[in-house]
Amino acid sequence: MTLPVALFLLAATPMGADSGRVALADSNATRVVMLGTGTPNADPDRSGPSVAVVVNGRAYLVDCGPGVVRRAAAAARSGTPALAAEKLGIVFITHLHSDHTMGLPDLVLTPWVLERSTPLEVYGPVGVRSMTDHVLAAWAEDIRVRNEGLEPEKSDGWQVHAHEIQPGVVYRDSNVTVTAIPVPHANWKRAFAYKFVMPDKTIVVSGDTRPSDALVEAATGCDILVHEVYSAEQFKSRPVEWQRYHADAHTSTAELAALATRIKPRLLVLYHQLFWGTDDAGLVGEVRRGYDGAVVSGRDLEVYR
């Protein structure tokens, strides 16, 4: 698919409150909603990592960092009704790091209390079933009290169907085919990027990863690439032991510029940004030194189409 650059940039413009009219008029169009662009850093402006791919009125989440259900509710209010809490029904987890999964109990329980009637579908690496079992065990008394008390909701909405996945196609329905791509992330045995193929768009979310040839191969020519990143400039002044970790776990702006030059997405969205003192414009500037395509630094609740 090719769009003139100017039109594409317009389409990729975040839909904030002042452009809600566009969102409301076109609430079924395929889009990416940044529910949380944060990291383990407790930045009050950036909720825990979570991205929603919204297709034909259904939201497919990638990761569930802290704050996920409230950010989704905010997105629903701003023109993406598929993200209303009680409609959150499926999540693809990239890896089991706490910053990407601390919203799991929120995603299991809050929508149920708000009358989601069907179990949550969770896809993720081996270990995700144990994690969900432990979440249900931890809140067993809450589930019992709500089910036995006067609250009207008595559905199966508190249950979880956990699917432990292998690389390859992991999910398919009439809207989307989802492929898991194994990515290297520090000493995690299993971490995934996810590729969403829809009739009108292909969207790839990197998860946490250092540069990955498998990701390049899977993402080449995609419409929107949401990729994690850290500042190559600020990295230079990080303590040596942290440099070792970040180089093993994550992707620098310079590395991402090289990857994006190979992938050629229509839009590159910086995500899970480690700023270390720089800002969105600083990160974008670093990427642009080595990449001449369209790039934005994602913020919570921005929408890309």
Ligand SMILES: [Zn+2]
């Ligand atoms: Zn992370």
Ligand SMILES: [Zn+2]
């Ligand atoms: Zn991680």
